[in-house]
Structures are given as C-alpha cells and as structure tokens.
Amino acid sequence: MTSLDVQHISVKDVTFGARVKIIEPCNLYGCEICDDCFIGPFTEIQKTARIGARTRVQSHAFICEMVSIGEDCFIGHGVMFINDTFSIGAPARGQKEIWRATSIGNRVSIGSNATILPVRICDDVVIGAGAVVTKDITVSGTYAGNPARRLARK
Numbered sequence: 001m002t003s004l005d006v007q008h009i010s011v012k013d014v015t016f017g018a019r020v021k022i023i024e025p026c027n028l029y030g031c032e033i034c035d036d037c038f039i040g041p042f043t044e045i046q047k048t049a050r051i052g053a054r055t056r057v058q059s060h061a062f063i064c065e066m067v068s069i070g071e072d073c074f075i076g077h078g079v080m081f082i083n084d085t086f087s088i089g090a091p092a093r094g095q096k097e098i099w100r101a102t103s104i105g106n107r108v109s110i111g112s113n114a115t116i117l118p119v120r121i122c123d124d125v126v127i128g129a130g131a132v133v134t135k136d137i138t139v140s141g142t143y144a145g146n147p148a149r150r151l152a153r154k
Contacts, residue, residue, distance in 0.1 A: 017053065031063075034071070052106065066101040066118075073104060076112035076129065083118055114148075 009027045017035035022028070026039060030047025033039065037051050040059035045051065049063045052071035057063070060078045067081045083099040084092045092098050100118030104110075108121055111129030121127075121137045128144030128151075137143060142151045 013047075023059075040077075058112070065096075066099055067104070068102070069104040070106035070108060070123070072107045074109040076110055076114065078113045079110050080113075080115045082115065085118060 009029050010024070011022070011026070012029045014028045014030070015032040017033060017037065019036045020033050020039070021037070022039045023041040026041060027044040028039065031045045031049040031051070033045070033051045034053040036054045038056045039045070040057060040061070042060045043057055045057070045063045046065045048065045050068045051057065051063070052069055052073065054071055055069055055073040055075070057075040058077040061075050062080045063069070064081050064083045066083045069075065081102055083102065085100060087098055102116060102118050103120045105121055105123035105125065107123055108125045108127070110116065110127040111131065113129055114127050114131045114133065116133045119133055119136050121133070122140060124140035125137055126142040127133060127148060128142065130146070131144050131148040132146040133143070134147040139150065143149060144151055
C-alpha cells in the first residue's frame with residue numbers, strides 16, 4: 001500500500017495590501033502582495049516572495065522563494081523565476097542555504113515565457129518575451145535573447 005500526501009494550498013498565510021485582485025486557481029503562500037496588485041490564474045507565489053505595489057502578475061507565472069519584485073512592474077504569462085542554480089551539479093534538495101535571491105527594481109516589464117535566474121535587475125528595464133536573464137542588469141533599457149543582452153538604440 002502506498003501513502004499519498006495531497007496538499008491544497010490555494011491562499012495561505014499571505015500578507016495583502018489594499019485592493020488586491022486574485023483570479024483563482026492559484027497557489028499563494030507565505031508571501032507579501034502589496035496595494036493594487038493583480039495576480040492572474042494558475043500562478044504560484046511562494047513564501048518570502050514580495051510583490052510591490054501596482055504590479056501585475058499574469059497567468060501561469062512562477063515566483064519562487066527569495067524573489068522581490070518592485071512597484072509598477074509587469075510580469076508576463078508563464079514567467080519563471082529560479083532560485084536554485086544547480087551549483088552542486090544537481091538540485092539543492094533541502095539545501096536552501098545555497099539558493100540565491102532575485103531582486104527586481106521598479107517599473108520593470110518582463111515578457112511572456114522569460115526565465116529569470118537569481119539576479120538583480122535595476123529600475124526601468126524591459127525584458128523581451130522568451131529571454132533568459134543570467135546576469136545582473138545594472139543599466140536601464142531593453143534586453144532580449146538567450147542569454148539576455150541589451151538591445152542597441154536606434
């Protein structure tokens with residue numbers, strides 16, 4: 001006989017600001033969601049994550065532990081945040097001390113299906129759809145590609 005452990009999280013232990021809108025189903029637990037945010041369906045936001053005021057998180061996004069997103073941001077459909085860099089050549093499996101944090105500035109827009117590794121992104125940045133951000137972004141601008149690079153201005 002096998003043992004089955006089914007956990008229904010939905011919304012648990014979340015600190016909400018005023019006028020937050022959530023479209024279910026979603027899993028939100030142990031996180032902070034500030035004033036006037038929108039959280040789309042099929043989204044997971046894990047404990048210790050923080051979503052700044054007036055930020056919009058579209059459907060199917062995954063925001064893991066140790067992610068902080070600034071104010072007035074846009075997180076597109078299917079955006080994935082990563083905190084385990086496989087620094088030991090495999091998943092950290094219970095070794096949270098080797099996870100790394102991600103910090104997203106204010107007025108950052110991240111296009112659909114982008115992947116954000118543990119980095120710092122400054123204010124006023126646009127990340128193109130499907131981009132993979134592998135390094136800190138310290139200069140405002142538009143970034144795209146794999147790995148994400150700043151696009152030249154015309």
